[in-house]
Amino acid sequence: MFQSARLKLTAWYLAIIMLVSVTFSFAFYQASTLEIQRVIVRIHFLQSQATELSLPTPPEAIFTLDQLQGITNRLKIALVIINGIILVIAGGAGYFLAGRTLKPIQQMVDEQNQFISDASHELRTPIATLRAEMEASLLEKRLSDKGARKVIASNLEELGKLQELANSLLQLAHVSKKNVIYNDTVSMQEVIQSAYKKVSSLAKKKQIIFTLSQVSGKVKGDKNSLIEVFVNLFDNAIKYSPEKTKVTIASMSKKRSVTILVTDEGVGIAPTDLEHIFDRFYRADKSRSQADGHGLGLSIVKKIVTAHNGSIEVDSVYHKGTTFTLTFPLVS
Numbered sequence: 001m002f003q004s005a006r007l008k009l010t011a012w013y014l015a016i017i018m019l020v021s022v023t024f025s026f027a028f029y030q031a032s033t034l035e036i037q038r039v040i041v042r043i044h045f046l047q048s049q050a051t052e053l054s055l056p057t058p059p060e061a062i063f064t065l066d067q068l069q070g071i072t073n074r075l076k077i078a079l080v081i082i083n084g085i086i087l088v089i090a091g092g093a094g095y096f097l098a099g100r101t102l103k104p105i106q107q108m109v110d111e112q113n114q115f116i117s118d119a120s121h122e123l124r125t126p127i128a129t130l131r132a133e134m135e136a137s138l139l140e141k142r143l144s145d146k147g148a149r150k151v152i153a154s155n156l157e158e159l160g161k162l163q164e165l166a167n168s169l170l171q172l173a174h175v176s177k178k179n180v181i182y183n184d185t186v187s188m189q190e191v192i193q194s195a196y197k198k199v200s201s202l203a204k205k206k207q208i209i210f211t212l213s214q215v216s217g218k219v220k221g222d223k224n225s226l227i228e229v230f231v232n233l234f235d236n237a238i239k240y241s242p243e244k245t246k247v248t249i250a251s252m253s254k255k256r257s258v259t260i261l262v263t264d265e266g267v268g269i270a271p272t273d274l275e276h277i278f279d280r281f282y283r284a285d286k287s288r289s290q291a292d293g294h295g296l297g298l299s300i301v302k303k304i305v306t307a308h309n310g311s312i313e314v315d316s317v318y319h320k321g322t323t324f325t326l327t328f329p330l331v332s
Helices: 001-053 061-138 143-174 188-205 223-238 297-307
Strands: 183-189 211-212 218-220 246-253 256-264 311-317 321-329
Touching: 001 061, 001 183, 143 246, 183 188, 188 211, 188 223, 188 246, 188 256, 218 321, 223 246, 223 256, 223 321, 297 311
Parallel strands: 211 246
Antiparallel strands: 183 218, 246 256, 256 321, 311 321
16 A cells, blocks of 8 residues: 555656756756857858858858757757656655655554554453353353352453553553643652552552652653553552562652652563563563553553653563663753
């Protein structure tokens, strides 16, 4: 599809360039030949005057006349050759520019297709589970109250996963909008504290200790979105860490930016997975994929951070721990 569009766009580029080139060449040729024709007419006039007065025609006039006629022919050939060269160069340049023009569109379509494919794959599993359980229940001649409740509980669990996936997809679509403008001034210390409160119960269940340092500085942004960033990071740190370990939140403030480090003592991330962890629906090796999730959390985190003109990096030692480093510009 894109190859066909590229060829059509190249043809349009080429048609426009050649129309300009041929029009300019025709105008130049007409103007040049008009001037040459005037000189030829002048020479013919001088020759006729010389004949009437019985004077010999100067050799220079004859030579100049032949030369001008030759120039006219050579000019025509030169313009044809030049337009041919322009045709070849413009064709190659047009094909290149058409490719560059269509590349962002092709990337967008490829990403959209990949997104649809991944979302469909994630939706297929809970839907298939729901259908299988319901069909199995219908095949039973006598379904006890206990059995029915068990099926309903399982179905509700799968529906919860579907709802979680739908919410994540909607959030991902929202943070992907490039025209979102944040004007609120947000305290990063409040963001960290609010995020910790939301995951504190999960941390206590696994006896994971959070060490929170004082985070100074305020940023321009949306408080709820920034809280969501750290809730995701804290939640991941808890999920992928063994019991009775520690999660450390440290910060470094500079004149124009604040850097926050979230470090856990968990299973870590394999080097082959590090470059993909921010991809949508990507889940790393089996040790990390045992936890619930759809592989959208870190993708949402990265998009929120980017929307706030910040950056996020990850450093991990496999089986020892992971550190996420986030940097945000401070309010001037």
